[in-house]
Amino acid sequence: MYIDFYKIFRALATGFVLCCGVNAHGDEATVAVASNFMLAANQLEEAFELETEHKLNLVFGSSGRFYAQISNGAPFDVFLSADQDKPRALIENKLAASNSLFTYALGSLVLWSHAEDVVNESSDVLNSDRFSKLAIANERVAPYGVAAEEVITTLNLMTQVRSRLVRGENISQTFQFVSTGNAELGFVARSQVYREDTLISGSAWDVPANLHNPIRQDAVLLTRAVENTAALSFLEFLASDRGREIIQSFGYELENQHGI
Amino acid sequence: MGFSEADVTAILLTLRLATTVTLLLLLIGAPIAWWLARTDSRLKGPISALIALPLVLPPTVLGFYLLLALGPNGPIGQITQSLGLGTLAFSYSGLVIGSIFYSLPFVVQPLQNAFEAIGDRPLEVAATLGAGPLDRFFSVALPMARPGFFTAAVLGFAHTVGEFGVVLMIGGNIPGETRVVSVQIYDHVEALAYDQANQLALLMIVFSFLVLLSVYGLQKKSHRQILRFGL
Known part of the structure; x- marks a missing residue:
């Protein structure tokens, strides 16, 4: 039987471009979110997707588990941790971009x-x-x-x-x-x-904030996503006035300045 | 590097829980299995299905409903409160109750298979020799089903040791009371203490392997299939 490899290749290539190629309307990013931030993150996602053409997939869980998963190749693009240690450890291990680190919320x-x-x-x-x-x-x-x-x-x-x-x-x-x-x-x-x-x-x-050390929650861009426009613009959105307003409405404090 | 004190506490608690649950389950499971093995009732199907549910359901479902049921407004919680026991979530007794539900099929099914394997004949013979129903159960059925009891006990024990989701939902992580080995491993991993997690996890693997090995070894000897899960 004669098989036209060229035709098959062309069909596969076309299919690939159609399904996985660069989406002209926006990018997608998967965000690992500490569980305390779940409600705020849902609202942020909604506002972000209205404002941009990008799409987010939110995954909720504990920061410790996310750390273990990211260290073992989990396909996350952005990590919203419940603390500062884990994003910093990821940066040390070259799994996250150091210039992206900032405190997105202070927990109460x-x-x-x-x-x-x-x-x-x-x-x-x-x-x-x-x-x-x-x-x-x-x-x-x-x-x-x-x-x-x-x-x-x-x-x-x-x-x-x-x-x-x-x-x-x-x-x-x-x-x-x-x-x-x-x-x-x-x-x-x-x-x-x-x-x-x-x-x-x-x-x-x-609880008055002076009874405990501040609960600083840091966000970081993961190395695999340094060119993911959806991930980059979501981090920008988090630090924007609109983003900060949403975060505050869920009972979080914010740092005085844009913390980057 | 040895096990920390907290690890040892968790191991001892796990063994205590599994032993208690296994003994209770054999007591509860034997009559249920006997009934299921002998009955022609229309209820046999529904009851078998009910008992097998924990095999299929994620432990979070069971744990979630137990948390609601044990709480001050739940049916079990209301009973325990009226008996002056308070509520049972976050207590050793609460874990025992949860584990009994969770491990029930692992005890009932091997027992039921063992009872069914006896067949009617030995019991009929015993009856013609004048043995009453209770006598037939205790002098004929129980001794003949001994390998089934061994398998049931080992599986019930092992499955309780391996329990995680239910404990996580209703335990509250209290050292010496509800913090069992599986939860301790989870905490080690979450706290990035991978060395300690590794040690405990290895112990679990070795333990589980030996348990299953003993069950399959016995099965070969008795030429009878008692353990049927996925085999």
Whole structure:
């Protein structure tokens, strides 16, 4: 049987260009997002895709797992970490571009209860017997857990609450423990319980920022995406006024200057 | 480099949990398996399917519903609260309950296969010799199904040791109470402590291999197929 290799090659090449070639209308970027930033990231994606012709794929998870996956070749273009260490370690390992690093959000902690009238806008309840479980994110792996532990220590309450601590693997799971009522109290991210400066449900105490080290969340462009226009313009969008406005509306603080 | 104190605590807790769950499961599983093996009831299909569900469902589904059920507004939570036990999430007892649901098929199915393999004949003979139903179960069926009990115990134990998703959902990561080996490995990985993760993970692989080896070794000896999962 006669096979026309040239024709086959041409057909394959045409197919390749059609399906995988440069898209004239915009690029695509896959963004690894720390789970505490999930809600804000969804809103940012929506606004970004309206404003540009690019498309984003958001992937949510823990920063530690993303670090391991990126180190082993995961196809992410941008990494929005919950901390500063992991983006920096990626830069050291030449997996991320050092000039792209900036703090996109400062996290805030809230002591929250799913029920009304449990938390009275102060830390008083922590010093009482009115709860049997206090949920925090695991301080070994989650920046919000580190901050929660610092708050408890600063308030000299560790001995009182230690036996009542339960740990979520990340701030999403910590929120889940409290919102299902399995833990009466928990230190969660402000972004999880506030919308436009209004508490969505339950009762809360906004933890003053001076009780813990700032929770700086850094973004970084991964080396594989240095020429990905979607990834580049998404990072620009994050630092833009519109982007910052959205981030703030989810209860995050921002650095005073554009942090790059 | 040896295991840290936290690792050892997690290993001991895991062994304690798996032992407790295995013993309870044999007690719960034997009557269920016996009934399934002997019955012609129309309920046999639905009940078998219900018991096999954890084989198919992701542990997050089971864990999520358990978290809701154990919580103060859930059905189990309401019962435990009215008994003065408080709620069971984030406790060892809560893990035992979760693991029983999760590992049930791994105990019931080998037992059921073993009971079915006995056939009617030995039981009929025992009946003609005047043995009542209870006597037939304890003096004939149980001894004849011994290899099935071994397989069921080993699988139930091993599967509980390997449990992760359910524990993650309802455990709360409390050292000595709910932080089992699989969660400890996960934490090591998340904290970028890959050496420690490696050690514990290797231990799990060696353990699981030996467990399965013992089951297949026994199966060959007894010339009977008891373990059927995917084989």
